[in-house]
Amino acid sequence: MRTYDLSPFWRSTIGFDRLLNLVNDTVDNGDTYPPYDIERTSEDQYRISLALVGFTPDDVAITAKRSTLTVEGRKTDEDERDYLYRGISVRPFRRVFNLADYVQVKDATFEDGLLKIALTREMPEALKPRQIAIDVAGNDHQRSDRTQAA
Template sequence: MRTFEMSPFWRSSVGFDRLFDFVSNTPDDSDDYPLYDIARTGENQYQITLALAGFSPEEITITAEQSTLTVEGREPNKGNRDYLYQGISLQPFRRVFNLADYVQVKDATFENGMLTITLVRELPEAMKARRIAIETASNDNQEVEQKQTA
């Protein structure tokens, strides 16, 4: 894997500190459990789906903080089974997703071993684009100019 030197960009940029920190501190994704999908379902809507076979909703914790979404799973109760072969991984996990600004968790559902988290990007009214009306100059200035020329 290549590493990039970000110091030249630090000198010529202002306000992009978080972006450069994110790029330079990307975690190694060698831990690929649990499997997940991220899909865009609308212009400002997203959906994260995690495959959590063997887990129940009581064993899963979802935490939304300022710019991260954390999904954690405790090890399920295996009972008194003596496995000859165990292909379904039931290990505890912790998966962290970085969220963009103004992205919030709308809801989460668990069905047939699939955890679905719906995200919505809601910009505050002050951040949305708005149209500015253009006013015309008043006629008072034109009358003053006509009197001066007379």
């Protein structure tokens, strides 16, 4: 297992606290439950898939706040069974995903033991790049001079 010491960066950066917190949070902390995938489905669309075998949609809560997405699960109906071996884990979990600016949760579907959360980046019109027309200074004055001379 690798450990990273980010303390040298803390004392030499100003204003990058959020970036360093994100890096610090992504360092493997050993918690791999439940397993998940993050994929890009198009230029501005993403999908998070969590393997939640043994859970139902009623056992899972999804909360989207400003820049985080939290998925929590807790099995509600613990039936009294006499397991000889229990290999399918249904323990409580909490997964927090940090979202980039302007990324919104569109929908969530639960199918075949996979929870799929669709995300879309929607940039406000004011922040999208736009083309600026370039006018040539004095261009109208030159045209009027040419029409009089002809």
